[in-house]
Amino acid sequence: MEVVEKDKKQELKEFIDSVKNKEHGDSYLIAVLHKAQGLYGYLSREVMDTIAQEMQIPTAHIWGVATFYHYFNLTPPGKHVVSVCLGTACYVKGAPQILEAIRNELKIDFGQITEDKMFSLQIARCLGACGVAPVVMIDDKIHGEMTPQKVVDVINQYRKAEKKQ
Ligand code: FES
Numbered sequence: 318m319e320v321v322e323k324d325k326k327q328e329l330k331e332f333i334d335s336v337k338n339k340e341h342g343d344s345y346l347i348a349v350l351h352k353a354q355g356l357y358g359y360l361s362r363e364v365m366d367t368i369a370q371e372m373q374i375p376t377a378h379i380w381g382v383a384t385f386y387h388y389f390n391l392t393p394p395g396k397h398v399v400s401v402c403l404g405t406a407c408y409v410k411g412a413p414q415i416l417e418a419i420r421n422e423l424k425i426d427f428g429q430i431t432e433d434k435m436f437s438l439q440i441a442r443c444l445g446a447c448g449v450a451p452v453v454m455i456d457d458k459i460h461g462e463m464t465p466q467k468v469v470d471v472i473n474q475y476r477k478a479e480k481k482q
Contacts, residue, residue: 328356329352329353329356329367329368329371332349332352333349333368333371333372336348336349343382346378346379347382347386349368350379350383350389353368354388354389354390358390358393358394359389359391359392359393360383360390361393362376365380365383387439387440388439390428390439391428392428392429392430392437393430394430395430395431395434395435395437396434396435396436396479397435397436397437397475398436398437398456399419399437399438399439399453399454399455400439400444400453401415401416401427401438401439401440401441402440402442402443402444402446402450402451402453402454403442404442404444404447404450405443406443406447406450407443407447407451407452408451409450410450410451411451411464412450414465415451415453415463415464415465415468416440417465418465418466418469419438419453419469419472422468422469423436423438425438426438427439435475435476435479436472441454444459446459449462451463453468455471455475
């Protein structure tokens, strides 16, 4: 486990080095935060400290940028990550109602995790499946043509599968 964490840290440092001269200001920082979230699943205090050290900017600034964008998770994700697409195609086909149904069902808002740590919720911009909008992605699986009722059924399927394990 420790070896894996070390590898991730190394990869993050290499990424910072590789983009250092190409990007400027916060766009460079945002690219680094995306990379870190991809590696760790969320941005812990420790990860932010590493970035601060490598980029020589205050952790408080990184924290400010990370909290400004809904995309970034500051807490560990749930066992299943529910991403609701709010891209244009999904939005016009009812994504806000889908999001509302999920919020009511899981009793969390985006960026949060359910009490049982089973689900966390995030929003996404176009998951590349506009043809079957509105779309919800759970972990790596796309669920298309969602309705508020269908999305609750899908969540219940995940719950049932968990109980069987
Ligand atoms: S806008 Fe949702 S998949 Fe493209």
